[in-house]
Amino acid sequence: MQMTAKDLEQKINAEEDVYIIDVREKDEVLKGKIPEAKHIPLGEITKRLSGFDKSKHNYVICTKGARGVDAL
Secondary structure (H helix, E strand, C coil): CCCCHHHHHHHHHCCCCEEEEECCCHHHHCCCCCCCCEECCHHHHHHHHHHCCCCCEEEEECCCCHHHHHHC
């Protein structure tokens, strides 16, 4: 399921129990990221799946959406 940045912002502001995974590369994250997001580059996702909090809704974000879809 895709959602807009505004939709995710509303969930954060409503203090919903969300787990945000930012799959952008390190140089992209250095330019800024959502403070609540956990940075896991796309190439590391499969190695780190066990670290995901499965009791929460997981939201995968990137710059334009393509890497987020690839992470799924």
